C-alpha cells in the first residue's frame with residue numbers, strides 16, 4: 001500500500017486554507033501600488049507574496065528540512081523601492097498567521113494560530129521557495145496565486161501546493177476561493193479545496209476542510225465532450241484547440257478559466273478535456289503550474305501527458321523542460337484527444353512546409 005501522507009495532507013490543507021483567507025480578504029483592498037510587473041511582464045501582487053510567505057512559514061514549522069520550489073522570490077521587496085509593498089505583505093501575512101480560525105487544527109504540527117514574524121523572517125520564508133528542484137529527494141512546489149490575472153479580475157485563481165518525492169507528485173492540494181462548490185449551481189456558494197493523494201484518490205472539501213466528496217472523472221459521450229482552456233491566448237493556443245475540437249466533432253463551447261482550477265473542474269467532471277498547447281514563444285511550463293493538478297486528475301481516474309503522449313517530468317528542475325503542451329482527460333477521452341492532437345500537429349507542420 002502506498003504511503004498516505006496523512007500529516008503532509010493536514011499541513012498542506014491548513015496552509016492552503018490560510019493562504020486562501022488572505023487572498024480573499026486582500027482582493028477587495030488591493031490598491032494600485034500593490035501590484036508589480038515581473039521581468040516576464042506578468043503581474044504579481046501583495047497577495048501572491050504574502051500567500052507564499054504564509055504557506056512557506058507553515059511548511060517550515062512542520063517540515064523544516066523540506067525544500068520548496070515556489071513561484072515568487074523576495075528580491076523586489078529587499079530594495080528601497082519595495083519598502084511600501086514589503087510593509088503591506090508583512091501586515092497581511094501576520095494577520096493571517098495569527099488569525100484564530102476556530103476549526104481545531106493540529107497543534108502538534110505547529111498549525112493553528114502562530115506568532116507574528118518579523119519582516120526579515122517573512123522575506124526569508126518567501127525565499128525558502130528558491131530551491132532549484134531536481135530528480136531526487138522530497139520537495140514541495142508552491143504557486144501562491146495561480147492565475148494572478150484571474151485573481152485581479154475577480155474570477156478564478158487557485159492556491160496550489162504539491163509534494164514531490166523523487167520526481168513523482170505524491171500529494172496535491174488546491175484552494176479555489178471563487179470556484180462554485182457545485183458547477184450546476186454557478187450562483188450558489190463558492191470556495192473549495194481539492195486534494196489528490198497518490199494511490200488514495202482525489203476529493204473535494206469545503207474551505208474549512210470538511211465534507212470530503214470523492215472525485216471521479218465521468219465518461220463523456222462524444223457530444224458532451226468539451227474543452228477547459230486558458231483565458232489568455234498568450235498562454236495556450238486557442239486556434240489549435242479549435243482545430244482539435246473540430247477533428248473530434250466537439251460542439252460544446254470551451255470553458256475558459258484561469259489557473260489550475262481547470263484541473264479541479266476536470267477532476268469533478270465540469271468539463272472533459274484540459275488542452276494547453278504552446279504558442280510558440282519558447283515559454284517553458286513551470287512545475288508549480290501543473291504538479292497539484294496532475295495528481296488530482298490522475299487520482300480521479302484521468303490521464304495527463306504532453307502532446308506526444310509522454311508523462312510530464314517533474315524531475316527536471318523548476319520547469320517541465322521543452323514545452324510539448326499538456327493534455328489531460330478521462331482515460332477514454334485522452335486516447336481520442338491525443339490522436340486528434342497528433343493529426344492537428346501534422347496538418348500544422350505540412351501547412352508550414354508549404355508556405
Ligand SMILES: Nc1ncnc2c1ncn2[C@@H]1O[C@H](COP(=O)(O)OS(=O)(=O)O)[C@@H](OP(=O)(O)O)[C@H]1O
Nearest residue numbers: 145146147148149230231232234235257258259283
Ligand atoms: N507564455 C506563456 N505560456 C504558457 N503559460 C504561461 C505563459 N506566461 C505565463 N504563463 C503561466 O500561465 C499561468 C496561468 O495559466 P492559466 O492556464 O491560468 O492561463 S490563463 O491565465 O487562463 O491564460 C501563469 O501562472 P501565474 O503566474 O501563477 O498566474 C503563468 O505561470
Ligand SMILES: [Mg+2]
Nearest residue numbers: 042043071148
Ligand atoms: Mg505569476
Ligand SMILES: [Mg+2]
Nearest residue numbers: 143146147289
Ligand atoms: Mg501559475
Ligand SMILES: [Mg+2]
Nearest residue numbers: 071143145146
Ligand atoms: Mg502564481
